[in-house]
Amino acid sequence: xxxxxxxxxxxxxxxxxxxxxxxxxxxxxxxxxxxxxxxxx
Amino acid sequence: xxxxxxxxxxxxxxxxxxxxxxxxxxxxxxxxxxxxxxxxxxxxxxxxxxxxxxxxxxxxxxxxxxxxxxxxxxxxxxxxxxxxxxxxxxxxxxxxxxxxxxxxxxxxxxxxxxxxxxxxxxxxxxxxxxxxxxxxxxxxxxxxxxxxxxxxxxxxxxxxxxxxxxxxxxxxxxxxxxxxxxxxxxxxxxxxxxxxxxxxxxxxxxxxxxxxxxxxxxxxxxxxxxxxxxxx
Numbered sequence: 001x002x003x004x005x006x007x008x009x010x011x012x013x014x015x016x017x018x019x020x021x022x023x024x025x026x027x028x029x030x031x032x033x034x035x036x037x038x039x040x041x
Numbered sequence: 042x043x044x045x046x047x048x049x050x051x052x053x054x055x056x057x058x059x060x061x062x063x064x065x066x067x068x069x070x071x072x073x074x075x076x077x078x079x080x081x082x083x084x085x086x087x088x089x090x091x092x093x094x095x096x097x098x099x100x101x102x103x104x105x106x107x108x109x110x111x112x113x114x115x116x117x118x119x120x121x122x123x124x125x126x127x128x129x130x131x132x133x134x135x136x137x138x139x140x141x142x143x144x145x146x147x148x149x150x151x152x153x154x155x156x157x158x159x160x161x162x163x164x165x166x167x168x169x170x171x172x173x174x175x176x177x178x179x180x181x182x183x184x185x186x187x188x189x190x191x192x193x194x195x196x197x198x199x200x201x202x203x204x205x206x207x208x209x210x211x212x213x214x215x216x217x218x219x220x221x222x223x224x225x226x227x228x229x230x231x232x233x234x235x236x237x238x239x240x241x242x243x244x245x246x247x248x249x250x251x252x253x254x255x256x257x258x259x260x261x262x263x264x265x266x267x268x269x270x271x272x273x
Contacts, residue, residue, distance in 0.1 A: 017062065018149050022166060024058035025141060029051040033173045 055141025084207030098220035135217035157256035164196030191240035
C-alpha cells in the first residue's frame with residue numbers, strides 16, 4: 001500500500017515535470033518551423 | 042549541411058527546455074548537473090558497450106545497402122569526404138538533443154511506464170517533432186511514415202544503450218550521432234536512402250533487443266537498480 005502511494009505520487013511529480021518540458025521543447029521549435037515555412041527574403 | 046532545412050537548428054530546443062526547467066526547479070545547481078551529463082562517459086561500466094553505441098547504426102545502414110543491392114536497386118558508390126567534420130557536427134547536435142530527451146525526460150518516463158514504454162512514447166514524440174522538417178523537405182507521406190517507424194525503433198535502441206551504460210547521455214549522443222552520420226553518408230548524401238528498408242531492419246533489431254533484455258528496463262536488471270543511476 002505504501003509502495004503504491006509512493007508510485008502514484010511519483011507519477012504526479014513526473015507529469016508536472018514532463019508536460020512543461022515537452023511543451024517548452026515544441027514551443028521553442030515553433031519559430032524555427034515558421035521561419036522555414038515563411039522565409040524572409 | 043546540404044539539403045537540410047532551417048528547422049534543423051531545432052536540435053538546440055530540447056536542451057534549452059531542459060536548462061530552463063532545471064533552473065526553475067533546482068537553480069544553478071540543476072543546470073550544472075545537466076551540464077555535467079554532457080561529459081558523463083565515466084558512467085559507462087564496460088567499454089564493450091561502446092561497440093554497439095558506435096557501430097550498430099553504421100552496421101544497420103551497411104545491411105540496408107547490401108539488401109538494396111540484393112534487391113537489384115542501382116546504387117551510387119560511397120563518398121566519404123568530410124566525414125570527420127560531419128561526425129563532430131552530428132555529435133554536438135545529438136548531445137544537445139539527448140541532454141533534453143535522455144538527460145531530463147526519460148528517467149521520469151521510465152518510472153511511470155518502464156523502459157520500453159518510455160522508448161515508444163518518447164520515440165513517437167521525437168518522430169512527431171521531426172514531421173514538419175520532413176514535410177518542408179518535400180518528403181512523401183509514405184516516406185515520413187517509414188521514417189517515423191525508424192525513429193521510434195531508434196529511440197528504443199537509444200534507451201537500451203543508455204540504460205546499459207550507466208545512463209550516460211554522452212554515450213546516447215554517440216549512438217544518435219553515429220546514426221545521423223551513417224544516414225548522411227548513405228550514397229550519395231542519403232539520396233538513395235530508403236526508410237522502408239532501414240526502418241524495417243531497425244525495428245527487427247529493436248524487437249531482438251526487447252526479447253533479449255526484457256521490456257521493463259531493457260537491461261535484464263531490476264528497475265530499482267537502473268533508475269537509481271539516474272539520480273547519481
